[in-house]
Amino acid sequence: DARVTQTPRHKVTEMGQEVTMRCQPILGHNTVFWYRQTMMQGLELLAYFRNRAPLDDSGMPKDRFSAEMPDATLATLKIQPSEPRDSAVYFCASGRGLFSGELFFGEGSRLTVL
């Protein structure tokens, strides 16, 4: 059963520390999205890749966040330095790149920054 895999599922860290979240998209999917979910803002798009190329990162705070796809099986989202306001659930999703709107989401990484 193909699924998007995210690690870690839970992370508690202190302000100022670096946090790296990883995502393994479904094999054969060529689009990858990072979303952040909070109670106040709901789901916000942070970054979007197609065929490993970044196409849209306008929703991402550039001074502390970075997103990459070192290869087709791995996407990373890094926060350095982390701040308490970064506490959220971060979701990775992948798609077939067919403009169908059907994305497959991972279970999320819950980040708590103290």
Place this chain on the structure above:
Amino acid sequence: GDSVTQMEGPVTLSEEAFLTINCTYTATGYPSLFWYVQYPGEGLQLLLKATKADDKGSNKGFEATYRKETTSFHLEKGSVQVSDSAVYFCALTDPRTQGGSEKLVFGKGTKLTVNP
């Protein structure tokens, strides 16, 4: 830019009750519309979709009709079950007005609790 507005929750119903969750959208083009569902502790998953006006999406007893005249895509189910308890998200995408982007714009979600 494009946006989605859905009714604030939470919504609490008894089993077998009728469900409506309202969703309206703002878009400059002709978006495709979606409902995603998030069960506790899980990621979102696609529930149903409609790609053009008057289309009806349906799945697992849920339905939604794409109404261009009212810019709406309300989710309905005739008889809810306890297992339908989840957060429901309305969303849209329109690559033609998003520079070819496939990104989904989500509403804030509506939490549904169904009691036995």
